Amino acid sequence: xxxxxxxxxxxxxxxxxxxxxxxxxxxxxxxxxxxxxxxxxxxxxxxxxxxxxxxxxxxxxxxxxxxxxxxxxxxxxxxxxxxxxxxxxxxxxxxxxxxxxxxxxxxxxxxxxxxxxxxxxxxxxxxxxxxxxxxxxxxxxxxxxxxxxxxxxxxxxxxxxxxxxxxxxxxxxxxxxxxxxxxxxxxxxxxxxxxxxxxxxxxxxxxxxxxxxxxxxxxxxxxxxxxxxxxxxxxxxxxxxxxxxxxxxxxxxxxxxxxxxxxxxxxxxxxxxxxxxxxxxxxxxxxxxxxxxxxxxxxxxxxxxxxxxxxxxxxxxxxxxxxxxxxxxxxxxxxxxxxxxxxxxxxxxxxxxxxxxxxxxxxxxxxxxxxxxxxxxxxxxxxxxxxxxxxxxxxxxxxxxxxxxxxxxxxxxxxxxxxxxxxxxxxxxxxxxxxxx
Ligand SMILES: C[S@@+](CC[C@H](N)C(=O)[O-])C[C@H]1O[C@@H](n2cnc3c(N)ncnc32)[C@H](O)[C@@H]1O
Numbered sequence: 466x467x468x469x470x471x472x473x474x475x476x477x478x479x480x481x482x483x484x485x486x487x488x489x490x491x492x493x494x495x496x497x498x499x500x501x502x503x504x505x506x507x508x509x510x511x512x513x514x515x516x517x518x519x520x521x522x523x524x525x526x527x528x529x530x531x532x533x534x535x536x537x538x539x540x541x542x543x544x545x546x547x548x549x550x551x552x553x554x555x556x557x558x559x560x561x562x563x564x565x566x567x568x569x570x571x572x573x574x575x576x577x578x579x580x581x582x583x584x585x586x587x588x589x590x591x592x593x594x595x596x597x598x599x600x601x602x603x604x605x606x607x608x609x610x611x612x613x614x615x616x617x618x619x620x621x622x623x624x625x626x627x628x629x630x631x632x633x634x635x636x637x638x639x640x641x642x643x644x645x646x647x648x649x650x651x652x653x654x655x656x657x658x659x660x661x662x663x664x665x666x667x668x669x670x671x672x673x674x675x676x677x678x679x680x681x682x683x684x685x686x687x688x689x690x691x692x693x694x695x696x697x698x699x700x701x702x703x704x705x706x707x708x709x710x711x712x713x714x715x716x717x718x719x720x721x722x723x724x725x726x727x728x729x730x731x732x733x734x735x736x737x738x739x740x741x742x743x744x745x746x747x748x749x750x751x752x753x754x755x756x757x758x759x760x761x762x763x764x765x766x767x768x769x770x771x772x773x774x775x776x777x778x779x780x781x782x783x784x785x786x787x788x789x790x791x792x793x794x795x796x797x798x799x800x801x802x803x804x805x806x807x808x809x810x811x812x813x814x815x816x817x818x819x820x821x822x823x824x825x826x827x828x829x830x831x832x833x834x835x836x837x838x839x840x841x842x843x844x845x846x847x848x849x850x851x852x853x854x855x856x857x858x859x860x861x862x863x864x865x866x867x868x869x870x871x872x873x874x875x876x877x878x879x880x881x882x883x884x885x886x887x888x889x890x891x892x893x894x895x896x897x898x899x900x901x902x
Contacts (some may be wrong), residue, residue, distance in 0.1 A: 466856060468781040471846050474859060480893060486511045494533035497544065497693035498565040501686055502649045504535035504558070505662065505671070505739045506732065508828065513541040513730050516826050516896075521547070526727040529818060531716035531811055532766075534563030538730045544706060546698035550710040550721050554764045556754040557648060557745040559713045566643040566709055567638055568694040568702055571687075577639045578683050584630055585676050603628040608750040615655040615666070615747060623675040624654060628700060628751065646686055648748040650678035655747055658755035664743050716766065717810040721818040727824035729815050734767035735832060736804035736839065741765055766807040769796075770834040773803045779851045783844040786837065793835045805844055812845075812852040812899075824857060830864070842895040854899030864894055 466474065483724035486509060494509040517528065528542035533551030535558060540550035543566045553559055597816045602625020604612060612621055624647075631647060634640040653661070654675050658667035694702070701708045712720055716733075734741065755761035763770050778784050783805035790798035800861070827849070832839045846856055 466846075466850065467848055470842055471782065471850075471856070472840075474856075475840075475843050475846075475895075476492070478859050478861050480861050480863055482863070484512070484515075484860055484896070485864075492542060497688075497696070498540055498686075498689045499537065500689055501565050502535050502561040503652075503843075504561070505741070505744060506735075507535050508537040509729075510537055510541050512828070513538050515734065516730050517541065517545065517728065520824050520826075522730050523727070527725055527881045529719070529721060529726045529729045530731045531719060531729070531815065532731050532733050532734075533562050534558050536565045536711075539709070539711060540565050540693075540769075542691070543701055544696055547694075548708050549552055550719070550726070552712050552714045552716055552719050554715055554766075555741050555745060556713050556750075557748045558741075558867070559711060560641060560648065560748075560752070561645050562710075562711050564641045566711070567641075567705055568697040569638060569642065569690055571691040571694050574642070574690055575687060577634070577636070578687055581630065581643065582680055582683065585627055585679070592675075600629050601774065602626045603632055605750065605753040607756075608753065611746075611750050615657060615750075617656075617672065618661055618681075620654050620672055620675060624651070624751065627675055627679060642686065642690075643683070646679055648752065650675065651747040651751060653678050657747065662739060662744065664746060671886045689694065715764065717807070717814050719818060720815055723817055724820045726818045727820060727823050729819065729823075730828075731826070732828040733808060733811070733845075734765065735830070735841065736767045736801050740768060742768070761889050766811070767804050769800050771800075771805055773799075773804050776803055776806050778806055779809055779842045780847040782840060782847050786839055786844065789837045790835065793837060797835060800837065808845065808846050809851060812848050812854070815899075816852045816854060816901060817840055821901055823901050825854065825899045827897045827899075828894060829897065831891050832837065833889045833891075838893065842897055846897050847896065849899040852899075853901065855902050856897075857900035858896075858898040860896040860898070861893055862896065 489509060494512065496510065499510055524546065525548070527548040527550065528538060530538035530551040533539050533553045536551065539549040539551045539562050549566065551562065553562070602622045606623060616624065627647060631640060632642040634643060650673070653673040655672055656666050656668060656670045657666040658670070712722065728735060742758065742763065742765050746758060746899040749755050749758065751842055762768055778787065787798050787802045790801055827845055829842045829845055831841050850856060
């Protein structure tokens with residue numbers, strides 16, 4: 466299709482209400498291990514499950530997500546006994562996906578959690594520990610200053626002691642399970658402003674006590690693991706590693722064989738939307754996942770910290786967006802250009818790993834920035850074609866209002882009124898489906 470035909474195709478498609486999954490309750494979207502960790506712009510599992518229903522017809526299929534995030538695609542694939550692979554540049558995403566995709570024997574895990582909780586029974590007023598008050602808090606020395614920026618001293622020491630106990634856990638699968646709980650509670654235990662998608666402090670906030678927060682969350686995760694354990698096929702439970710191939714790394718170079726994947730279900734980062742490295746910085750600091758946060762975030766696609774000069778942009782639709790943005794903001798135009806160049810390389814990689822007859826499904830919404838329509842979805846469609854895909858299907862779906870990242874103030878990341886907002890997302894998104902013939 467020519468760029469104009471693609472634009473026309475998008476104009477003609479109407480919303481398919483059956484893809485809104487309107488009746489889904491939080492207990493449905495957060496079922497099994499899906500509720501282990503908050504993650505910005507995560508899928509609902511029902512969307513992945515429906516795509517697998519429609520496109521997979523063999524029991525030994527292989528499913529991939531180059532931007533796996535907290536692992537919704539990977540977990541959904543594992544739940545059906547499919548092989549699952551994925552990458553994410555975010556080390557927190559790798560930790561979370563690994564734990565979510567691993568079903569642990571419930572009676573064994575329950576014993577481990579009980580032992581752990583008995584060790585961290587805490588005196589709430591003092592935030593000291595019994596019977597392990599002598600435990601040395603594990604606080605990464607080189608990040609102390611940043612940690613102190615976000616946490617009160619007593620809370621910091623409480624978290625440090627919890628982390629010491631977690632590090633003493635010899636079973637690494639259980640240790641990861643605990644680390645995910647630890648990572649999840651960091652925001653509520655800090656003075657990170659809850660309603661903001663940017664790292665902003667709320668000096669009036671009353672953080673939750675670490676022991677309370679981790680206890681509550683571990684008990685919730687325990688239930689999720691039991692449900693997941695019940696549905697994961699025995700063959701996966703016996704040999705989890707032969708079904709799961711997840712890596713910290715770039716979506717542009719996945720450790721996956723040529724022509725080996727049946728279905729890709731993914732949602733990329735958005736240009737100039739969430740800064741994932743910044744958003745997960747509390748976990749990154751505490752778990753010591755990056756020496757230099759500034760360098761680390763340059764690897765993220767869609768970040769405002771990276772620009773390319775001189776690399777060609779093959780999509781005409783993307784080039785037109787960049788040209789329209791240039792007079793408004795050269796910096797933003799360059800960020801958008803870098804984003805679409807990166808995505809072209811990701812689509813090339815998707816094409817390489819899919820088997821002939823396989824499909825990739827990219828979930829993406831459009832945005833409006835400084836008065837310019839950023840037609841991500843249309844540009845993705847054109848880029849998929851450039852990579853060799855046949856444009857197979859386009860689904861337009863409504864995003865439930867409660868999860869729509871719309872109208873945000875650029876500086877604070879808080880929700881803003883329409884006239885004050887610098888950027889805006891539409892209440893719909895697309896699933897652009899490419900077929901490798
Ligand atoms: C929209 S999120 C994916 C959410 C996922 N669908 C889920 O359900 O959790 C996009 C992800 O892309 C990741 N990402 C950004 N740049 C990347 C890169 N260069 N390679 C791989 N992943 C990257 C981000 O860390 C983020 O986790």
